[in-house]
Amino acid sequence: MGRLSVHCVVLAILCALTSEYASNADTNMPNCSQNDLQALTDFKNGLKDPRNRLSSWQGSNCCQWQGISCDNSTGAVVTIDLRDPYPMAFDTSSRYASWNLSGELRSSLIKLKSLQYLDLSTNTFNDTLIPEFLGSLENLRYLNLSKSGFSGAVPSSLGNLSRLQYLDVSTELFGLSADSLEWVTGLVSLKYLAMNSVDLSLVGTKWSGVLNKLPNLTELHLQSCGLTGPIPLIKTVNLTSLAVLDLSFNDFNSKFPDWLVNISTLVHVDLSNCTIPACLGKLQNLTILSLAGNELNGTLPESFGLLSELDTFDVSSNNLIGSISEVHFSRLTKLKILHLSSNSFNLNVSANWIPPFQVRSLDMGSCHLGPFFPSWLETQKEVMFLDFSNASIAGSIPNWFWDISANLSLVNVSFNQLQGQLPNPLNVAPFADIDFSSNIFEGLIPLPVVEIALLDLSNNRFSGFVPENISESMPNLIFLSLSGNHLTGEIPASIGKMMSLQVLDLSNNNITGIIPSSIGNCSVLKVLDLRNNNMSGQIPESLGHLQQLQSLHLCTNKFTGNLPSSFLNLSSLETLVLEDNKFSGDIPLLLGDGFGSLKILSLRSNAFSGEIPSKLSNLQSLQVLDLAENNLTGSIPGSLGDLQAMAREQNLMKYPLYGKYRGLYYEESVIVNIKGQSREYTKNLPLVTGIDLSGNNLSGVFPEELTRLSGLVVLNLSRNHITGQIPVNISSLHQLESLDLSSNDLSGRIPSTMSTLSFLGYLNLSDNNFSGMIPQLGQMTTFPESAYSGNPSLCGIPLPVKCPDDDNSNKRGSVDDQNGNGDEFIDKWFYLTLGLGYAAGLLLPILILSIRKPWSDAYFGFVDKIVDRWLLRVQKKRPINRRNQPTRRG
Numbered sequence: 001m002g003r004l005s006v007h008c009v010v011l012a013i014l015c016a017l018t019s020e021y022a023s024n025a026d027t028n029m030p031n032c033s034q035n036d037l038q039a040l041t042d043f044k045n046g047l048k049d050p051r052n053r054l055s056s057w058q059g060s061n062c063c064q065w066q067g068i069s070c071d072n073s074t075g076a077v078v079t080i081d082l083r084d085p086y087p088m089a090f091d092t093s094s095r096y097a098s099w100n101l102s103g104e105l106r107s108s109l110i111k112l113k114s115l116q117y118l119d120l121s122t123n124t125f126n127d128t129l130i131p132e133f134l135g136s137l138e139n140l141r142y143l144n145l146s147k148s149g150f151s152g153a154v155p156s157s158l159g160n161l162s163r164l165q166y167l168d169v170s171t172e173l174f175g176l177s178a179d180s181l182e183w184v185t186g187l188v189s190l191k192y193l194a195m196n197s198v199d200l201s202l203v204g205t206k207w208s209g210v211l212n213k214l215p216n217l218t219e220l221h222l223q224s225c226g227l228t229g230p231i232p233l234i235k236t237v238n239l240t241s242l243a244v245l246d247l248s249f250n251d252f253n254s255k256f257p258d259w260l261v262n263i264s265t266l267v268h269v270d271l272s273n274c275t276i277p278a279c280l281g282k283l284q285n286l287t288i289l290s291l292a293g294n295e296l297n298g299t300l301p302e303s304f305g306l307l308s309e310l311d312t313f314d315v316s317s318n319n320l321i322g323s324i325s326e327v328h329f330s331r332l333t334k335l336k337i338l339h340l341s342s343n344s345f346n347l348n349v350s351a352n353w354i355p356p357f358q359v360r361s362l363d364m365g366s367c368h369l370g371p372f373f374p375s376w377l378e379t380q381k382e383v384m385f386l387d388f389s390n391a392s393i394a395g396s397i398p399n400w401f402w403d404i405s406a407n408l409s410l411v412n413v414s415f416n417q418l419q420g421q422l423p424n425p426l427n428v429a430p431f432a433d434i435d436f437s438s439n440i441f442e443g444l445i446p447l448p449v450v451e452i453a454l455l456d457l458s459n460n461r462f463s464g465f466v467p468e469n470i471s472e473s474m475p476n477l478i479f480l481s482l483s484g485n486h487l488t489g490e491i492p493a494s495i496g497k498m499m500s501l502q503v504l505d506l507s508n509n510n511i512t513g514i515i516p517s518s519i520g521n522c523s524v525l526k527v528l529d530l531r532n533n534n535m536s537g538q539i540p541e542s543l544g545h546l547q548q549l550q551s552l553h554l555c556t557n558k559f560t561g562n563l564p565s566s567f568l569n570l571s572s573l574e575t576l577v578l579e580d581n582k583f584s585g586d587i588p589l590l591l592g593d594g595f596g597s598l599k600i601l602s603l604r605s606n607a608f609s610g611e612i613p614s615k616l617s618n619l620q621s622l623q624v625l626d627l628a629e630n631n632l633t634g635s636i637p638g639s640l641g642d643l644q645a646m647a648r649e650q651n652l653m654k655y656p657l658y659g660k661y662r663g664l665y666y667e668e669s670v671i672v673n674i675k676g677q678s679r680e681y682t683k684n685l686p687l688v689t690g691i692d693l694s695g696n697n698l699s700g701v702f703p704e705e706l707t708r709l710s711g712l713v714v715l716n717l718s719r720n721h722i723t724g725q726i727p728v729n730i731s732s733l734h735q736l737e738s739l740d741l742s743s744n745d746l747s748g749r750i751p752s753t754m755s756t757l758s759f760l761g762y763l764n765l766s767d768n769n770f771s772g773m774i775p776q777l778g779q780m781t782t783f784p785e786s787a788y789s790g791n792p793s794l795c796g797i798p799l800p801v802k803c804p805d806d807d808n809s810n811k812r813g814s815v816d817d818q819n820g821n822g823d824e825f826i827d828k829w830f831y832l833t834l835g836l837g838y839a840a841g842l843l844l845p846i847l848i849l850s851i852r853k854p855w856s857d858a859y860f861g862f863v864d865k866i867v868d869r870w871l872l873r874v875q876k877k878r879p880i881n882r883r884n885q886p887t888r889r890g
Contacts, residue, residue: 032062032070036077039111040068046104053082053101069117076114083144084122100124102149107133119144121168126151130169130176135160146170146194152177154198159183170196170221179203181210190214191241194221201226219244226250244288287334288312300324300345305331314339316363321345332357339363454479458505465489466506471497479666481505483529488512491530496521503658503666505529507553512536520545527658527666529553531577536560544569551575551658551668555602563588572597577670579604579626586610587627592618599645600670600685602626604692612693614639621645623686624672628694628716635700636693636717646689646709649735674714675738675762690714694740698722702746707732716740718764723747731756738762742790745769750794755780766790773803 032040040062044054056066062077063070069079084100101123109115116139126149134143135157143161146168154169154176161167164187169176177199184193193214200207200222207227211220218241227250287309299322300315307313308331320343329335335357345368362377453476462485470480471494478500487509495504496518503526504519511533519528520542526549536558543549544566550573559581568590574597584607591601592615601619604626611634612627619625623645658666669682673692681688691706694716701724702717712733718740725748726741737759747769754760755778763783771793774780785798795803 031060032068032075032077035111037062039108040065040077040080042108043106046106047101048103049101071114074114077112078114079117080109080112080115081117081119082123083119102126102128104128105131107131109133110136112137114139116140117142120148121146123148125149129153130155130158132157134158137161138163140164141189142166144168146196147172149175151175154178154195156180156183159186162186163189165189165216166192168192168194169198170194172197177202181207184210185213187214189216191216191218193217193219195225196221196223196246197225198222199226201228203227205229215241217242221246222250223247224249289314300328305329308332308334310335312337314363315343316341318343329355329357336360344368453477456481457485458482459484461486463487466491466495466511468492468494471495476500479503481666483507483509485509490514491516491519493518495519498522499524501525503527503529505666506533507531509533514538515540515543517542519543522546524548527551529666530557532556534558539564541566543567546570548572550597551666553577554581556580558582560584562586563590565590568594571595574598574621575600575668575670577602578606579671581606583608587613587616587632589613589615592616595619597621600624602670603630605629607631609633611635612637612640612698616640617642619643623689624670625690626673626692627696628673628692630696632693632696632698634698636698636703636706636722638703638705640691641703641705641708643709646691646712649711672714673716676740676764688713689735690716690738692716693720694718696720700724702726702741704729709733711735714738717744718742720744725749726751726754728753730754733757734759736760740764741768743767747771749773750775750780752777752780763787770794774799 031037037060040057044057047054054066056064057068058065062068063075067079067081068077069081070076071078082101101120102125105120105125105128109118110133115137118134118137118140119142121144128150129152130145130150132155134140135155138161140161141163143158143164143166147170150169150171158164158167159182167187167190175197176195178195179202181200181203184190187193193211207222208231211217220242221244223246227247231247288311289307300320305328310332311334313332313335314337316339322345324340324345333356336359338357338359339362341363455477456479458481462482464487466482466487466489470477470492475498477498480498480501480503483505484507487506488511490513491506491511493516495501495516499522501522502524504522505527507529508531511530513535514537515530515535517540519525520540523545525546528543528546528549529551531553532555534557535554538561539554539559541564543552544564547569549570552570552573552575555577556579559578560583562583562585567588571594573595576598577600579602583603587603587608587610591598592613596619598619599621601616601622601624605628608627608630609632612632614637616622616625617637617639620643622643625640625643658668667682668685669680670685671678671680672688672690673679673694674688674690689709689711690713691709692714695718698717698720700722702722704727706712706715707727707729710732713735715733715736715738719742722741722744724746726746728751730751731753734757736757739757739760739762742764743766745768746765749772750765750770752775755775757779760779763779764787766786766788767790770788770791772795774788774794774796776797781797783798785800788794788799795801
């Protein structure tokens with residue numbers, strides 16, 4: 001069975017499921033029942049429909065509504081198809097995101113007794129549980145909930161759907177989970193099962209035995225599910241219809257399962273962490289073999305060359321070594337997709353060797369192809385996807401390369417040593433993606449009229465201006481990155497004509513001038529990154545038109561003024577970094593309104609003045625607040641203790657994938673000052689929570705309310721005029737890793753409770769007015785002298801100043817009162833009352849017994865009996881104890 005046959009099988013399933021449910025516009029068709037009409041109306045009322053996709057859902061004949069199909073004879077509703085109308089165009093954060101449905105899935109669907117087909121895929125039901133009631137739709141044959149933002153556990157009630165043939169609950173970023181797959185055995189009719197990225201880490205090794213009970217299963221997709229351990233042995237294989245098996249990007253520690261070789265129907269195998277066996281050649285019908293994204297070791301066996309039906313071979317992102325030569329490819333005449341990237345292969349073929357296959361997708365990044373551009377590529381006229389990144393290629397790109405580019409859709413030759421100028425004009429056919437990043441090309445960027453969707457020329461040595469005609473040359477561009485070059489001049493106003501642009505990254509250049517107001521026309525822009533340039537002027541009002549903007553970086557430029565009032569429209573904003581500019585005036589109050597998604601706010605190193613607005617406490621998603629190096633005055637508002645995202649530990653890695661396109665995306669990064677130094681955070685940014693108010697003119701006391709932020713990792717209040725004492729309940733900040741309170745006017749003792757901050761790795765209390773002894777407990781004993789210097793009344797290790805009466809001080813240091821004041825009078829009174837109590841407890845019984853002789857006789861008689869019994873018991877045990885004693889030798 002070839003690859004085409006697999007597609008035919010799947011197509012046949014879908015056709016069988018949908019042919020009888022196809023929409024029928026015949027006006028003679030009976031109306032749907034009143035019961036079905038009411039059920040669908042109630043279901044619609046629970047949905048949020050920003051683009052009015054369900055506008056046709058009105059009137060009495062629901063069989064004519066968009067997405068609804070009915071049985072031709074009875075008029076009963078059998079199909080609900082509400083999938084995103086643009087599921088493959090872009091990711092869910094794209095310009096079509098507003099087409100997505102969200103809201104509540106109401107149980108009124110149960111009333112649709114004849115429902116057989118339900119597709120809600122690629123919508124945005126964020127943080128919504130998959131309803132249990134779906135397991136009651138007993139006639140359901142097709143259920144697709146994939147990539148719709150559902151969270152929580154996959155309900156086991158789905159196992160009641162004994163007629164179900166197609167089930168897809170694939171998700172992203174482990175939004176869904178299941179601790180058992182036993183419920184799957186109830187799906188006795190199942191032919192297609194996809195649970196990609198569903199967290200199955202708690203399932204253990206029983207998954208294969210469960211799935212082996214589904215004899216009709218044709219396709220199984222469990223990619224990126226967190227499966228671990230060895231792939232279990234199946235003694236009797238019942239998967240006699242299995243054609244496609246995808247277990248890639250898991251964490252198996254296993255050999256290639258030999259039982260797979262006995263499934264003659266297999267045409268697509270995609271596994272993880274398996275050694276490649278010599279018996280691989282037995283899978284004669286195999287057309288797709290993918291072992292990508294694992295920890296594979298060893299070499300590619302020669303038996304690989306026996307897979308004459310192979311269409312796709314992907315072992316990218318492994319640890320494979322050794323040479324690949326003609327013997328591996330001589331019989332592979334049908335090969336079209338070859339991915340060998342991110343290994344240590346050495347392509348050992350003759351210079352004039354011509355591969356027998358016609359490649360469409362060729363990915364050999366991080367292999368050793370050098371020292372020159374591969375000459376054999378000249379014969380591959382059908383290549384569409386080309387990745388030669390980090391492949392040790394030097395020299396220049398040959399002219400013939402541009403002659404084979406008629407079908408190219410992606411080119412990535414990044415991280416090589418290519419040099420020279422690109423042909424200008426570049427005589428190429430339309431590319432969909434180009435990535436020449438991290439090479440050493442020089443000269444201007446050639447721009448023919450092409451249909452590029454992704455252009456990444458970042459981290460090179462390109463010079464000159466941002467091309468004026470870029471919008472005409474690339475009108476459908478989604479992703480544009482020219483960062484890390486030597487570009488000069490201004491951003492052309494024509495940039496505003498790029499209506500599909502989601503990511504614009506011009507950072508780390510020498511661009512001058514102002515932000516063109518025309519950028520406000522890029523209505524689907526998600527990311528605008530202009531950091532580290534020489535731009536000036538004010539932020540244009542038109543930037544407030546970018547209602548889908550999620551990340552805005554303008555730092556390290558020369559921008560002036562303040563935020564325009566139109567910023568109130570940026571309700572989707574998650575990152576706002578304006579540091580190191582010349583912004584002035586009060587911190588805008590508008591930042592406390594309507595920014596429910598804002599996670600990063602950095603206004604550092606500007607000229608902002610006035611007080612910190614208490615309204616910033618409305619930013620309930622805020623994880624990083626950096627207002628350092630400004631001219632702020634007044635006290636620190638206690639309302640900052642209400643920042644909810646900082647009050648909980650950040651343990652979820654929800655990394656933002658802005659502008660994701662064909663596996664490439666904009667990588668969010670933010671500089672955070674932690675532990676006395678600047679550190680750039682990228683993929684681990686979601687785990688960082690911090691407040692930095694250093695280098696201002698703030699006064700008042702350390703707000704005790706800040707100790708409610710138990711998830712805080714970084715707190716820096718240094719170089720201000722803060723007075724008072726450190727709150728004793730600072731120990732509530734149990735996630736704190738970096739604390740800097742230096743160069744203030746704080747006083748009193750250092751609370752001994754700080755010793756419980758077990759994660760604290762950096763502490764700076766220098767240049768204050770602290771007094772007394774440094775607590776000699778826990779974490780407080782691990783910091784250097786510099787952490788405490790500049791406090792004349794402070795003493796004890798690690799300072800060279802010895803505390804007077806160290807012995808008593810050490811004793812007192814461990815029993816300080818909560819405020820750390822150690823009042824001497826209270827200590828003396830405590831010991832005095834302790835002595836008096838001891839004396840009273842001892843003398844009072846003696847005095848009473850001496851007065852009443854009968855009481856005395858009875859008391860001491862009772863004591864005598866207890867002592868006699870104890871001595872008798874000891875004497876009985878003494879011989880045994882002697883026998884058990886070891887012999888002493890003199």
